Amino acid sequence: MKVAIVGAGPAGAHLATLLSQNGCEVLLFDAREQPWEKPCGGGVTTKALREFDFLRKDQSNKQLVSTVRVIGASGREVSVQPKSDFAIYSRAELDRLMRKRAIDAGARFICARVARITNSAGQWDLKTQDGAVYTCDFLVGADGATSKLRPKLGVEFAPHDFFYGLGWHIKTDRAADWDATRVDIKYLRSGTGYIWAFPRTDHVSYGIAAKYQERTPAQLKAELLDLIELQLPAVAREIKMAAHHSTPHATFYGAMIPSLEAASWDRLKVSGDNWALIGDAAGFVDPLTGEGIYYAIKSAELLAEAILTRANDYEARWRTEFGAEMRRAAEMIPRFYRGSFAGQPFTERVIQFARHHRGVRDTLNDLIAGDQSYLGLKQRLFKSLLSI
Numbered sequence: 001m002k003v004a005i006v007g008a009g010p011a012g013a014h015l016a017t018l019l020s021q022n023g024c025e026v027l028l029f030d031a032r033e034q035p036w037e038k039p040c041g042g043g044v045t046t047k048a049l050r051e052f053d054f055l056r057k058d059q060s061n062k063q064l065v066s067t068v069r070v071i072g073a074s075g076r077e078v079s080v081q082p083k084s085d086f087a088i089y090s091r092a093e094l095d096r097l098m099r100k101r102a103i104d105a106g107a108r109f110i111c112a113r114v115a116r117i118t119n120s121a122g123q124w125d126l127k128t129q130d131g132a133v134y135t136c137d138f139l140v141g142a143d144g145a146t147s148k149l150r151p152k153l154g155v156e157f158a159p160h161d162f163f164y165g166l167g168w169h170i171k172t173d174r175a176a177d178w179d180a181t182r183v184d185i186k187y188l189r190s191g192t193g194y195i196w197a198f199p200r201t202d203h204v205s206y207g208i209a210a211k212y213q214e215r216t217p218a219q220l221k222a223e224l225l226d227l228i229e230l231q232l233p234a235v236a237r238e239i240k241m242a243a244h245h246s247t248p249h250a251t252f253y254g255a256m257i258p259s260l261e262a263a264s265w266d267r268l269k270v271s272g273d274n275w276a277l278i279g280d281a282a283g284f285v286d287p288l289t290g291e292g293i294y295y296a297i298k299s300a301e302l303l304a305e306a307i308l309t310r311a312n313d314y315e316a317r318w319r320t321e322f323g324a325e326m327r328r329a330a331e332m333i334p335r336f337y338r339g340s341f342a343g344q345p346f347t348e349r350v351i352q353f354a355r356h357h358r359g360v361r362d363t364l365n366d367l368i369a370g371d372q373s374y375l376g377l378k379q380r381l382f383k384s385l386l387s388i
């Protein structure tokens, strides 16, 4: 079977690797000749490292984390030490690693932007921006959060199905400025979302993500700069003097992140006759945290199994594997970010309890590691609190 995959990010590259290793002819398209520092925190959870061998074995490109500091809007904080590896990747490095695996496995990489797709008699024609035409039997959209293939295949997301994230990749003098084994997560003063400071091997990714259109980019920049000011005052000054654009030490980025609402998960359908969507293009991102790298790779695995076994059951596979979990995360958003508990914001209470109670701290640790399901979260927290 000849499969065309549009997009060579983690989802597309991993699918290309698996299908090529199993005898399919694979065309892997990407508009970018070389992987780039895509807007992303680059956080790869313990769960992802445990499940995906090639990430666990990779020694050179990731920054391992030994402390996760969670900070409330009030400044109250708690630190947890991940029980197993938790890593931060530069996205240029992660994508380079994954694209190389695909090419080594035999996928044909085509550097071109796919501009048009047409289907006739069970065959797909893909026309690239430079006018070339390619044919295939099976078409995969792995072209990211703002996928152009998605609407052409009849799948639509609404503005409320997104977060918007922005930030700066900041070069620092690591020895002097930064503990490179610590990540910071800070909840917002109001609204849905959070701030992160994730150290990579040669820079720090500072970012803020919030429900799309809930706050203006200017408001998001101001709140993120307050944290940068505390941690790297000279860089914060430089960014302000550059009117919040890029500077010699800080590269600005901004991008959409899928965060599907519960009802959108219910009606989501990401495959049909000889086509499928994976990764961000399918909306497969944890709606509460914005974690998408795990789901990009996992959905590629599930689609590869469905194609290779000719079972035509991709839809059932992703729903069984993580559909209910994602829907639950979407349901929890209002309570988690905007709710209150005993007169305080919910996030403040979580930090307060975690500071004083080992069971709550362990639950928070497992949640960050990707090892605590949202489906069982309420029960576990309740049990922990009862044993105070």
Ligand SMILES: Cc1cc2nc3c(=O)[nH]c(=O)nc-3n(C[C@H](O)[C@H](O)[C@H](O)COP(=O)(O)OP(=O)(O)OC[C@H]3O[C@@H](n4cnc5c(N)ncnc54)[C@H](O)[C@@H]3O)c2cc1C
Binding pocket: 006, 007, 008, 009, 010, 011, 012, 029, 030, 031, 032, 038, 039, 040, 041, 042, 043, 044, 112, 113, 114, 115, 142, 143, 144, 145, 148, 165, 166, 207, 209, 255, 256, 257, 278, 279, 280, 281, 285, 290, 291, 292, 293, 294, 296
């Ligand atoms: C600000 C921000 C912070 C994030 N932080 C984290 C985090 O810390 N941890 C985490 O797990 N996830 C995070 N995510 C989510 C994560 O970045 C994505 O879930 C992940 O990159 C999805 O992989 P993908 O392969 O589906 O898509 P992408 O990585 O977006 O790859 C899509 C590829 O398609 C190519 N493409 C697009 N259109 C075309 C076309 N027409 N023709 C050819 N090629 C095309 C692009 O060039 C790109 O290479 C974050 C996202 C954002 C925006």
